[in-house]
Amino acid sequence: MTDVNSNHETGGEDSSRRDFLYIATVGAVGVGGVFAFWPFIDQMNPAADTLALSTTEINVGDLEEGAEITVKFRERPHFVRRRTAEEVAASAEVAVNSLPDGDARNANLAAGSPATDENRSALSAVIDDGVEVDETLRASLLVSGANCTHLGCVPTEGAGDYGAWFCPCHGSHYDTSGRIRRGPAPENLPIPPMTFISATTLRLG
Amino acid sequence: MSGPSTYEPKTGFTRWLDKRLPIARLGWDSFVDFPTPRNLNYWWTFGGILAVCLMIQILTGIVLAMHYVPHIDYSCASVERIDRDVNFGWLLRNSHANGASMFFLAVYLHMLRGLYYGSYKAPRELLWILGVVIYLLMMAAAFLGYVLPWGQMSFWGAMVITNLFGALPVVGTPVTEWLWGGFSVGNATLNRFFSLHYLIPFLIAGVVGLHIWALHVPGNNNPTGLTVKTGADTLPFHPYYTVKDGFAIVVFLIIFAFFVFYWPDALGHADNYVEADALVTPAHIVPEWYLLPFYAILRAVPDKLGGVILMFGAIGVLFILPWLDTSRVRSMRYRPMGRWFFLFFVIACLGLGWVGAELPDNKVPVLGVLGLDFLWMGRILTLYYFGYFLVVLPLLGLVEKPAERPASIERSVLGKDTFGAAAPVAALAE
Numbered sequence A: 001m002t003d004v005n006s007n008h009e010t011g012g013e014d015s016s017r018r019d020f021l022y023i024a025t026v027g028a029v030g031v032g033g034v035f036a037f038w039p040f041i042d043q044m045n046p047a048a049d050t051l052a053l054s055t056t057e058i059n060v061g062d063l064e065e066g067a068e069i070t071v072k073f074r075e076r077p078h079f080v081r082r083r084t085a086e087e088v089a090a091s092a093e094v095a096v097n098s099l100p101d102g103d104a105r106n107a108n109l110a111a112g113s114p115a116t117d118e119n120r121s122a123l124s125a126v127i128d129d130g131v132e133v134d135e136t137l138r139a140s141l142l143v144s145g146a147n148c149t150h151l152g153c154v155p156t157e158g159a160g161d162y163g164a165w166f167c168p169c170h171g172s173h174y175d176t177s178g179r180i181r182r183g184p185a186p187e188n189l190p191i192p193p194m195t196f197i198s199a200t201t202l203r204l205g
Numbered sequence B: 001m002s003g004p005s006t007y008e009p010k011t012g013f014t015r016w017l018d019k020r021l022p023i024a025r026l027g028w029d030s031f032v033d034f035p036t037p038r039n040l041n042y043w044w045t046f047g048g049i050l051a052v053c054l055m056i057q058i059l060t061g062i063v064l065a066m067h068y069v070p071h072i073d074y075s076c077a078s079v080e081r082i083d084r085d086v087n088f089g090w091l092l093r094n095s096h097a098n099g100a101s102m103f104f105l106a107v108y109l110h111m112l113r114g115l116y117y118g119s120y121k122a123p124r125e126l127l128w129i130l131g132v133v134i135y136l137l138m139m140a141a142a143f144l145g146y147v148l149p150w151g152q153m154s155f156w157g158a159m160v161i162t163n164l165f166g167a168l169p170v171v172g173t174p175v176t177e178w179l180w181g182g183f184s185v186g187n188a189t190l191n192r193f194f195s196l197h198y199l200i201p202f203l204i205a206g207v208v209g210l211h212i213w214a215l216h217v218p219g220n221n222n223p224t225g226l227t228v229k230t231g232a233d234t235l236p237f238h239p240y241y242t243v244k245d246g247f248a249i250v251v252f253l254i255i256f257a258f259f260v261f262y263w264p265d266a267l268g269h270a271d272n273y274v275e276a277d278a279l280v281t282p283a284h285i286v287p288e289w290y291l292l293p294f295y296a297i298l299r300a301v302p303d304k305l306g307g308v309i310l311m312f313g314a315i316g317v318l319f320i321l322p323w324l325d326t327s328r329v330r331s332m333r334y335r336p337m338g339r340w341f342f343l344f345f346v347i348a349c350l351g352l353g354w355v356g357a358e359l360p361d362n363k364v365p366v367l368g369v370l371g372l373d374f375l376w377m378g379r380i381l382t383l384y385y386f387g388y389f390l391v392v393l394p395l396l397g398l399v400e401k402p403a404e405r406p407a408s409i410e411r412s413v414l415g416k417d418t419f420g421a422a423a424p425v426a427a428l429a430e
């Protein structure tokens, strides 16, 4: 009994063997635990069928000047508004550097494009080959996500300081180009990817 | 205060059991012979009331789940069916929905009791923190439950609350989509909310166990805030407090029953009987009454992330409260300045609740002539809410001169020192 590791518990066994088993077990449980845990987290992410991208087609030819409809695109409501010439002119005059959010937030443009009225309107939409779309129609159309960029409510049409949208939840005011002007919302309403597939049909997505 | 056990098994079976699983001993030591300060007032009955509330929620919830369908196309109809067609469904649903309100009423009084009498101070810091954990879980359970009937308030409440996480830098969007299981609040969201709504009350029951364990080590605080010194300061829990708690529970249940039977929709919102519509937000969305103060704090800040941080901070500050209050004196009874600040704190909380129910841009009645709108009222009250915890309690303890306190709990009740006289059986103080 000269082994220093020897006592009643070890009975003189090789303790480095036990240390190895101990470390290997703890390591396997630790790493394995992380791997086993991940499926339980990841299952909550959108499922494959939910992720399958969808598109929505809108007939914009029927929209009167000043009319607005709400459509659903990828689960979310979207505003489609045919603005009057005065509304477009008033919106175009606003200096971009006076806006709370100067970014166009337009999926059809490069990130960081300025939030001019032109960059927010359907002038930024892609036009399919061979299709011709009236330019004033494009300039007058505003298509944007309808969930307030604050906490997601759908703003009320025709209300607020700018006569465009007012979010009743916490008081955000948007102008006719869907830009945040006053209130807690941090960003302009997002513009989805859009393509004119005929003179009067706009496809989202 | 948990002294040596006084349990003596009397029958052959209880002696046999006691050697193997001393569960009867645990019950006896916790709820029969547990030494309890002799001066507890009715503010101390809310613990028992809360236990009853949790049991009512779990019982009614389990049977509601037998009829409820967690699907966006059927939820609203299934809840209506519970109300109209299921035998006694109206009773079960009204009890569950109003039970949530009653639960919060009781928990708020229970917490204010703790704040007034300094129950959060040493040696009860962990007891207090476990209480705040229960409160957080209750809020989660109530929020998830309110989504289940899939009315307009359910849907838009879920939208606003889940979007709070979108304020997080970088991970905001992935986290909200993870919570939703899609690109917006939808069927996947409703399904998981039902699963979690079923789970959380059982987590609460677990934490309640820890809460009571942490209570039974230092024992109850009491209205004087004095530490129990002798057995004469205490009474056995049974029959003194079983009867007192029992009486309070009956009174509480009468109030509860009044709402269930005569005014079942008073505390809810009519808009929640309109089925959820993802395209239209109701003109005025408000959370349930018990979450209104936090809603007011959220809106007090003109910045998204700032509002969210402040709202969670309002609960977070409760976790560190035991270390913020510097006063040596527990009970506000003997804190001549502290009690005024406390009174204004209660008023601020009620005021925040009022602000949360109003539109921010509306003028406050009467004070409106001074140009005060609800947004600014909310800001002022939010400032006081945080000021109370972060400035008043830390500084006041250093400058306030406490009033004279009685020599002992027993003296505060009986007026004279009767130490040594025949006092009811009770274990010795710590």
Ligand code: HEM
Pocket (backbone or CB within 6 Å): B054, B057, B058, B059, B060, B061, B062, B063, B064, B065, B066, B068, B079, B093, B096, B097, B100, B103, B138, B141, B142, B143, B145, B146, B147, B148, B149, B197, B198, B200, B201, B202, B204, B268
């Ligand atoms: C901490 C305890 C609980 C709280 C605070 C709570 C709260 C709520 C609330 C506020 C509602 C919405 C009521 C309405 O407006 O109709 C609700 C609904 C519901 N809860 Fe709970 N609940 C609790 C425990 C449970 C448990 C343990 C279960 C199941 C085992 C459950 C099952 C349900 C079901 C099925 C519904 C939908 C039916 C309905 O809307 O009445 N709850 N809960």
Ligand code: FES
Pocket (backbone or CB within 6 Å): A148, A149, A150, A151, A152, A153, A167, A168, A169, A170, A171, A172, A183, A184, A185
């Ligand atoms: S959700 Fe629109 S202002 Fe808050």
